[in-house]
Amino acid sequence: MSQSRNALVVDDQPVNRLLASRMxxxxxxxxxxxxxxxxxxxxxAANRADLIMLDISMPMMSGKEVCQRVRAEAGLGGQGIRIVAYTAHGQPEERAEFLSIGFDAVLVKPISRDSVEKVLSALALPAAAPATGAGVA
Incomplete structure (x- = not known):
């Protein structure tokens, strides 16, 4: 199975981006x-992703707004892309809100490899065979 899976990690904090990207x-x-x-x-707008891990609390434009834009615009991935709220906001009412606006799952920070694998599995996005040379862009 050499199907390439493309992900976009969006977070205003470099350490959080790096951790999620490496996992x-x-x-x-x-x-x-x-x-x-x-x-x-x-x-x-210029690339294809199968998955977006999207921080909720960012300056300029929240993750909620990004999710709504992606869902509304087919050129950005529309309904075909899986979007995971990647956030410190994990209360039940917050999770329900995220899911109601178009997120497919919620991953609460701090994350672990196990929590990432569980979310991917629940979204029917199992881990691909690790490719040599795959890197963080």
């Missing part, structure tokens, strides 16, 4: 990063 990379994903909502939308 996905080790699970065989090709990973790109964006440090803001506008940068994520620009990247999605």
């Amino acid at each position: 996905l990379d080790k699970l065989g994903w090709t990973v790109a990063q964006a440090d803001s909502g506008p940068a994520a939308l620009d990247w999605l």
Whole structure:
């Protein structure tokens, strides 16, 4: 199974982006990063992703707004892309809100490889065979 899986990790905190990107990379994903909502939308307009790990609390444009834009615009991935809220906000009412606006799952920080694998499995996005040379973009 050499099907390439492309992910975009969006977080305004470099350490959080790096951690999530490395975990996905080790699970065989090709990973790109964006440090803001506008940068994520620009990247999605020019590239294809199977998965977006999207921080909720970012300056300029929240992750909720990015998710709503992606869902509304087919050119950004529309309904075909899996979007995971990657956040410190994990209360039940917050999770329900995220799911109601278009997120497919919620991953509460701090994350672990196990929590990432569980979310990917629940979304029918199992880890690909790790590819040599796959890297963080």
